[in-house]
Amino acid sequence: MGFLEKIGRFMPSVAEPKVHLNFKTRIMWTGIILLIFLVLGHIVVYGVSPTAMQQFQFLEMILGSKMGSIITLGIGPIVTASIILQLLVGSKIIPWDLHSHEGRYKFQTTQKLLTILFAVFEAFGYVVFGAIRPSTPDPTMLLIIITQLAAGGILVLFMDEVVSKWGIGSGVSLFIAAGVTTTIFVGAFNPCIAVEEASQNDFHIGGCYFGNAAESKIPFGLIPQALTYLQMSNIAEAGISVLPIIATILVFFIVIYTQAIRVEIPLAFGAFRGFARRWPLKFFYSSNMPVILTAALLANMQLIGLAFAGKSIPILGNFDERGTATGGLLYYLQTPNTPAVYLFTIILLACVFAAGIYLIYRKSDKPYHILLGSFVVGIVIAYLASMTFLTVPTTSDFLRFLGHSLFLVIGSIIFSIFWVSTSGMDAKSVSEQIEGMGMQIPGFRRDPRIIESVLNRYIPPLAVMGGLAVGLLAAVADLTGALGTGTGILLTVMIIYSLYEQISMQYAEDMHPAMRKFFKK
The missing domain is CATH 1.10.3370.10 (SecY subunit domain)
Known part of the structure; x- marks a missing residue:
């Protein structure tokens, strides 16, 4: 042994259910x-x-x-x-x-x-x-x-x-989704003000103090914050408070849309003629794991850098009192967090997303031209809006976005490839699974090696392209200033969507008829 x-x-170890x-x-x-x-x-x-x-x-x-x-x-x-x-x-x-x-x-x-x-x-x-x-x-x-x-x-x-x-699912995904959801809910609806601004006359429940607009006491939650600014007739600040909420909704719909992209392999039952089904291969083939691992790696680097900086050894960067990198390598791996960057990215994403929705309902012979045009128009509108209401993002902002994006994209590609090979999602494992179900690809002999050769045309490219796309989507989403961070929302939506699919495929028959009808839609 x-x-x-x-x-x-x-x-x-936790025992398996018998x-x-x-x-x-x-x-x-x-x-x-x-x-x-x-x-x-x-x-x-x-x-x-x-x-x-x-x-x-x-x-x-x-x-x-x-x-x-x-x-x-x-x-x-x-x-x-x-x-x-x-x-x-x-x-x-x-x-x-x-x-x-x-x-x-x-x-x-x-x-x-x-x-x-x-x-x-x-x-x-x-x-x-x-x-x-x-x-x-x-x-x-x-x-x-x-x-x-x-x-x-x-x-x-x-x-x-x-x-x-x-x-159902995995604990890792469940705990991430719980943390991000809590952050979004508290960040949007928290009515409390800072304890430092509170006075004895302020109404409070436990340690939560409630201020009022007349005394210019601003709550933490973005929705109460925006309402307070409107009461103060400060429309500009109210608009800035609403930006992360708009970004959160926009990122949510973009992730839901991209989750539906997939390649389907036609299959047939070898023993029963006329019975067939399709084997779906998602564009995000390795799901959210590459981003989880890459983001965790970046978080560990930030923790190590912050710990060493506290000992006056800034090997990865310098930090302010809030733990934000102000110089060094980690400074260029963090997203710029300014309202100008948020506004610019939200407008650009909205234009491209609108073009994508248009192409769904209105077929076009030149879809790439429309998407490219929407990208150019989005940049122009975002630039003009930033010039009018705030400031244009700086060269430093662009370099930080580039560094953050490259880290997430390259890391997601690498971990996507490794995840596919170590989690039983490679072509050989999937072909054995298909063959074990008594299925084959129409027009080919029932041989797992043939199925593997066909799957090899799709799975390795999907692992690379899916990792690249999910990493880039997470990087761009981080630029929107969305509640819970763009990466957090991306992970949460993908986790919930994956749970929905798992429940609908494996557990629908055990449910109440009303719930079964919902999950079978």
């Missing part, structure tokens, strides 16, 4: 884990000082974490282990055959072991480098905090395993 097999025997689980049971377990995850986000780690938490909140959405709580690490250890293992296995540095049961077992065991090790390592790094500061500089307190953070990271690992085996 090998080393990994010995470790796997003693490593704790009977078929219906939709009601799976949705119950998914809901229970989601509720536990949200509750854990409000349990503060014992002995932590809150002073250093604000500057690390950029990690919360991408890593599904809550700084200062038990789930401070979030899915960080899971995705970090996945990134390293996929790079090693995908590049054949570790020559495991993932088509075999033994290879998959080694991969899964190693990933779990690495996740546990990274939970301990990241907990140590968060405390030592100042991301999480103890209330007292006592070595015993440091050890207590590190233990709590590591335990939280390991707990998230097993919660992810429960969702994967007993629920």
